[in-house]
Amino acid sequence: MNPRLARVVDFLQSSDLAAAFATATIGALFATHAIRQLTGDAGLGAITTALCVIGAGMLVARRRELRLVEIMPTTLALLLVWLLASLLWGPSASETLAGWLQLAVPTFLAVVVAQFRDTIQTVRATGDVLRFLLSVSLGLEILSGILIDTPIPFLGIGGNLAVGGPIQGVFGTRTVLGVVTMIALITFLVEWRTRSVAPGVSIFSVSLAAVLGVFTDSPIVLVMAVIAGLATATLALVRRAPLRARSTLQRSIGGAVLVALLLAYVFRPPLVHWLNADPDSPARSRLWNAAIDLAQTRPVQGWGWVGTWPEYMSPYSYIRIITGRDHGSALNAWVDVLLQAGAVGVALLALLAGLALARAWMTATEKRSTIYTWTPLVLIVVLADSVVTSALLGGFGWFLLVVCSVSASKVRGWRRVLSERVDG
Template identity: 45%
Template sequence: MSPRRYVVALLNSAAFARAYTLTAIAAAFTSFLITRMMSPVSLATIIAVLALLGAVVLLVRREELSLLRLAPTSLLGFLALALLSTLWSSDRSGTIAAWTTLFGYALIAVTIGHIRDTLQTVRAIGDTLRVLLSLSLAAEILSGILLDTPFTAFGIEGNLAIGGPVQGVFGTRNMLGFIAVIALITFVIEWRTQSIGRTAGVLSVALAGFLALLSASPTVVVLAAAVGIGTTALTIVRHTPPERRDVMQWLLGALVVGALVLAFALRHRIISLLDAGSDFSTRADLWNLSLDFIAERPITGHGWFGTWPRGQYPFTYINFQLADHHQSALNSYFDVLLQLGWAGLALFLILGGVAIVRSWLVASVRRSVVYAWTPLTLLTVAVESMFESFSLTGVGWLLLVLCALRAGQSRSWRESIDAAHTSAAIALRPERGDG
């Protein structure tokens, strides 16, 4: 076999697909750790190499892929607008660098979505998070109990002995809480699909739940409630007879809208019940000030930067006014408004909203419980986006793109075009023996 054929065979193999997926997911989830242990340049290099490798893998597998279904249209539109914002950005090189990172994670997610199915993806994420959550607990025990000293280089404050909050190897308690909830969803799906044994399932769920509790993140309570309600609603729909399922879907949709309106009306009481007044008041001040700068460029925004850079308007001015050093708007929707305006927010909402609806409809009719992972993960990302900007960078953005792609693979207008094209090709293909 020639070297070229060997390389093509390797890139097209199932073993390479599994190795690539595990490596890419591990790199995304350990981005903070990589940055602290090495440097941001090292992380950027790793993501760039994985993105380029993903592009080569997609090229090698081009015959089994459809160009129409390669990526969601809303994702392409969002990426195009972010790149176009270079024209009105105050720092074009900074915008290009931020866009390159955004595109790199998206390309990795698209590659994973095409070379692994849902169950294989869930198992890869589950294996990765079991290791990282175990490492987080070990680091907190070492810092908070055995040595009784903070590991400031890794953002670990050593508060385990007093019951938290803990950060693990993810930098902040909110990120640990977010990842712990994603892990809980993933571990339960693994357990229900018998991808892991009973003992491993119980221990995995206990580990994720324990760290979610120790994170003492106020958003974890909201996330847990949202995932619990979403799981209950999805279970009800799945067990509803097919002839009544549409009515049930509309009823649940009306209840969701009503709950959102009620939650907004009672937001102050909810915040006090969560005992998170200081955290949410900080966010409220940040959001109110951000609105002033959003009003300057409401349609196009100030240009894409992702994580807020130092020394750039309006981010530095916002932090100066608040006497703080925020690296984001602590809300994905406000961040998109600030950076890409209402045009960007519309594309972002379409990307996430359409993905949730598609994946929900798929999960409500498919027999396997593995299809519930996509809508529940998207729900977690959507709710977390109200309190953090995780879904615009790193692993949050990767999960959003991966789930949006996965949802579009099962329910998409392009699926009908592909089916029609395939049927026409079969009809036009001459039978064997025809002249």
């Protein structure tokens, strides 16, 4: 082999590059809003394209370490194929392809990270990125809200820290900041319990995320905090339960979750009203009703996948007219998938998320290390957020779903059984 090519291959195979790639990928996806505001779509596209090229090089250079059957879950592959197939019935092939890439790019990056970094390494990379971004967010909010008392419009910072919020940081909206703080709290607490970082760093990190979460001043964040807290307490209870009692306890928890979901559906009107950014406006429920009504005209295949809603395209322009607001999504990932990919898309997404959560939860209850609790708790936060935003369908939300899904399927599932049989 040519010496120069050999050096390139060695570099692509190095663990240092894998670590840097994971940190850069997570950083780019969590900082998407700030990057787009600073460099435009072209700059963001250049960054993600470069990461994809590097990731492809790593996959080729380290191909002997990979098992094709473990690359991604079957449900994920089927979902991506279904969304791409909507080229055949969607209103615009170019919009469908662009929307599909919104999922394909973070999917590819997540697969690369999941193949070459284990859970604790992913947690460390996520923790480092979120510590930096949340620190920058707090610094800019202090600068805008206290020191110069002036908004920073190009980043979407309103300068409301001095009056108690809401604040947005570098994430564009208070809801996104709230989701990030929940993910950060879980990550920082897992770091603390596993002693991955110094105690002082852990205390600072947890305090930082908690303060920013409070100043988002969002009821949605409060609900997610309650859900995350209940999930953490429940997982801790199951992990401490005797082995003979765990199956009964797991069934009881599953039943309680089903009852809670049923009650949430029955009492959805007051819940939606309370979760509205403007409590006096039923904007969110009106948006969901309009999207569901249109989805019923194409219940199986949907209107064709486009991701973020195009400005001048039916039925999205019609929904904007009905609601009187310039929505770029259904503010609910499931309603968005129902509208764009039909019942088939919803079923595939539900299978992907459900299997990932079930596998991650069972692994966390059986393994002693605290590191295994990160995957199910992050999935729960991301899925809870999917009910009130469409952030799951792209960016860091989709990345986390895919990373957790691939990791869970590698640890538990038919792929592991098949690999063990082949090795045996």
